[in-house]
Amino acid sequence: EAQVTQNPRYLITVTGKKLTVTCSQNMNHEYMSWYRQDPGLGLRQIYYSMNVEVTDKGDVPEGYKVSRKEKRNFPLILESPSPNQTSLYFCASSLNGDYTYEQYFGPGTRLTVT
């Protein structure tokens, strides 16, 4: 089944404790991205990747890191989480960065930072 998977689905952590949210897709997609969703603000892009070893900042990259060492995986790293990073996070992928292709979203990761 073609899908985007994220882990963990739920995470409660404390300020400053490094964490990684994994994202994997099995569709051989080139374009992958991370979004955070907050009430009233919609989905805001954190980082995106056009292909392996190619990443770029989205609209809200501060406090986040990403890497794209393999085509299928695009982990999101929070080196020192803070309470303002409490949010719902979605990973997404599409065939490539061309505007004509739809985004496939993962199920989401709800992160709480206390």
Added chain:
Amino acid sequence: GQQVMQIPQYQHVQEGEDFTTYCNSSTTLSNIQWYKQRPGGHPVFLIQLVKSGEVKKQKRLTFQFGEAKKNSSLHITATQTTDVGTYFCAVMEYGNKLVFGAGTILRVKS
């Protein structure tokens, strides 16, 4: 960067009533995509519009792209409880960044 305004933020309708959400941009868009997110779920792609004045239909859903390619609408005829969720528009910004509208939350009273 690209800004896309989506209105209304929230709409509560009686089952059977129609519903419309709008996305507006100050700049000409190359295309626009629409997504639906059910409560507790993830966004799911509905459709993409590319041509000026384009109109596409999916059963009770009608999508329109303005003649000037600066606005778009999603209209649902005779809403059903299965239509509840948040509807987002999305546009690709220069540099391959995807920008989403804030979304319209639809609630349907049965």
